[in-house]
Amino acid sequence: MPHIAIISASVRIGRVSHRVALYFKRFIEENSIGTAEILDLNAYQFPVFNERLKYQSNPTPQVLEFADKIVKADGVIIVTPEYNGGYPASIKNVVDLLYAEWQRKPVGIATVSDGNFGGTQVITSLLFSLWKIRAWVITAQFPVPNADESFDEAGNATNKAVTDKRANAYLKEMLWCIDAKMKMQG
Numbered sequence: 001m002p003h004i005a006i007i008s009a010s011v012r013i014g015r016v017s018h019r020v021a022l023y024f025k026r027f028i029e030e031n032s033i034g035t036a037e038i039l040d041l042n043a044y045q046f047p048v049f050n051e052r053l054k055y056q057s058n059p060t061p062q063v064l065e066f067a068d069k070i071v072k073a074d075g076v077i078i079v080t081p082e083y084n085g086g087y088p089a090s091i092k093n094v095v096d097l098l099y100a101e102w103q104r105k106p107v108g109i110a111t112v113s114d115g116n117f118g119g120t121q122v123i124t125s126l127l128f129s130l131w132k133i134r135a136w137v138i139t140a141q142f143p144v145p146n147a148d149e150s151f152d153e154a155g156n157a158t159n160k161a162v163t164d165k166r167a168n169a170y171l172k173e174m175l176w177c178i179d180a181k182m183k184m185q186g
């Protein structure tokens with residue numbers, strides 16, 4: 001079974017997008033799609049980037065743990081809010097921190113906002129940075145509009161049938177990429 005790491009990018013007090021990370025974890029596990037864990041950037045509280053991990057002489061155990069979890073994940077879902085038409089600094093912080101760890105890693109973007117457009121303005125900028133670092137960004141999108149009404153605090157979708165259908169289609173693309181990569185590696 002593939003292992004999916006879900007990066008919950010918001011470190012904002014009272015954040016809402018974390019609900020979407022909770023939803024994905026449960027959806028993946030309950031449907032036996034794979035194993036899943038949340039890499040919570042609010043729990044890690046990484047300092048603002050000052051050098052890539054490979055050039056750090058004395059990396060913290062938390063940075064090493066995060067890097068190891070990205071390496072071991074067969075796929076990564078980034079759940080990110082939209083702030084002023086872009087992604088929060090917290091996610092760029094960890095994109096820049098690693099290097100080889102991202103390369104050819106199947107990565108899905110899930111954008112969240114409390115407006116009608118589901119944070120979709122994040123996609124092009126985050127996609128470009130992930131492409132630059134040679135991650136393998138899946139083509140499926142998972143925009144979440146009206147986040148506070150769409151999910152409760154435990155990550156339950158208000159409209160479960162519709163949300164599950166979308167999640168299934170989204171994860172199908174990720175699984176295709178994971179499977180293709182595994183075949184290439186023999």
Ligand SMILES: Cc1cc2nc3c(=O)[nH]c(=O)nc-3n(C[C@H](O)[C@H](O)[C@H](O)COP(=O)(O)O)c2cc1C
Pocket residue numbers: 010011012014015016017018081082083084085086112113114115116117118119147
């Ligand atoms: C600094 C800031 C900027 C925001 N800019 C946008 C925006 O450009 N577009 C949008 O749809 N929502 C915007 N929002 C609303 C967020 O989408 C909403 O607060 C959402 O819940 C953020 O995710 P979070 O709660 O996990 O931090 C902004 C919120 C903050 C705090």
